[in-house]
Amino acid sequence: xxxxxxxxxxxxxxxxxxxxxxxxxxxxxxxxxxxxxxxxxxxxxxxxxxxxxxxxxxxxxxxxxxxxxxxxxxxxxxxxxxxxxxxxxxxxxxxxxxxxxxxxxxxxxxxxxxxxx
Amino acid sequence: xxxxxxxxxxxxxxxxxxxxxxxxxxxxxxxxxxxxxxxxxxxxxxxxxxxxxxxxxxxxxxxxxxxxxxxxxxxxxxxxxxxxxxxxxxxxxxxxxxxxxxxxxxxxxxxxx
Numbered sequence: 001x002x003x004x005x006x007x008x009x010x011x012x013x014x015x016x017x018x019x020x021x022x023x024x025x026x027x028x029x030x031x032x033x034x035x036x037x038x039x040x041x042x043x044x045x046x047x048x049x050x051x052x053x054x055x056x057x058x059x060x061x062x063x064x065x066x067x068x069x070x071x072x073x074x075x076x077x078x079x080x081x082x083x084x085x086x087x088x089x090x091x092x093x094x095x096x097x098x099x100x101x102x103x104x105x106x107x108x109x110x111x112x113x114x115x116x117x
Numbered sequence: 118x119x120x121x122x123x124x125x126x127x128x129x130x131x132x133x134x135x136x137x138x139x140x141x142x143x144x145x146x147x148x149x150x151x152x153x154x155x156x157x158x159x160x161x162x163x164x165x166x167x168x169x170x171x172x173x174x175x176x177x178x179x180x181x182x183x184x185x186x187x188x189x190x191x192x193x194x195x196x197x198x199x200x201x202x203x204x205x206x207x208x209x210x211x212x213x214x215x216x217x218x219x220x221x222x223x224x225x226x227x228x229x230x
Contacts (some may be wrong), residue, residue: 006159015170034217041206043222044160058197093159105151106218 003027004096013084014117021112023094029074030096034106035067039085050077055061061101084116120144122168123206123221130228134196138224140206141188148211150182150189151218155203163191198227 005024006080013019023033031052036044048069049057056069066088068080077096081088098104124139142150149167153160164173165191166182173180177196182189193200204214207218 041225044220049134049217084192095159104166105162107162109152112160 003048003107004094004109006094006112008112009110011114012117016083017087017116018080018082018107019114020078020082021092021107022112023077023079023096025075025096025098028096028098028107030077031074032100033071033094033096035069035079036093038093038096038111043094047079052064052077055065081114084114086116089114090115120219121206121221122198123204123224125224126222127225127227129227129229130154130196131180132197134228135194135195136226137191138169138191138193138204138206138226139188140190142206142219143187145207146211147184147187148209151207151209152180152189152191153205153207155205155223156201160205173225193226196216196226198228198230201226 007022007028011019027088030086033050035047037047038044046059047062047067050069050071052071052074066082068082071077075087091111091113093107095106097106121142130136147167151165152163154163164180169182169184177194180189180191191204203223205223207219209218210216
């Protein structure tokens with residue numbers, strides 16, 4: 001069964017709205033979670049690395065004030081797309097890897113399809 | 118500069134065919150190589166490879182790693198239309214616990230009935 005839960009799976013909202021996406025690890029604790037963005041027929045683009053209890057590490061070109069990441073517990077990270085605009089429409093995916101056990105694979109949530117009108 | 122290169126980028130086969138997908142990589146501190154299958158949603162985990170020469174197998178899918186030549190292959194035998202997907206190869210580096218995977222661009226496999 002799913003080990004990483006992502007919610008919501010689909011969001012449609014008006015331009016200017018802020019949208020929060022949740023990523024939960026279900027059967028394990030994750031000190032680190034990753035947020036990706038994917039455009040149609042393209043590969044995953046890493047946006048940021050979310051670290052429990054500290055600030056996220058953003059990839060070059062990703063605005064940290066636009067994409068707010070909070071990793072307040074070992075099982076939950078949130079991505080908030082602030083004041084979303086149509087160009088933010090995309091497929092957002094989180095992933096997580098268990099802590100304390102070496103060489104665990106990353107598991108992905110089911111993704112959130114965001115459509116900004 | 119691409120660290121993980123997959124080939125071919127796309128492939129169309131008929132049901133029953135056998136396909137081989139390739140992934141070559143170049144990383145400083147190799148830890149593991151992973152294969153994922155992505156259909157309409159997020160990628161689902163297939164295999165994780167850490168040692169050379171040991172084949173991992175799951176049903177009609179199998180994969181092997183060559184750490185000397187820095188590549189891996191994913192084989193699918195007796196393909197079915199349900200195998201149609203993008204297959205992603207990713208490499209993990211041995212730096213710290215929070216190092217993200219490096220993904221290739223994927224191979225888009227289409228299996229025709």
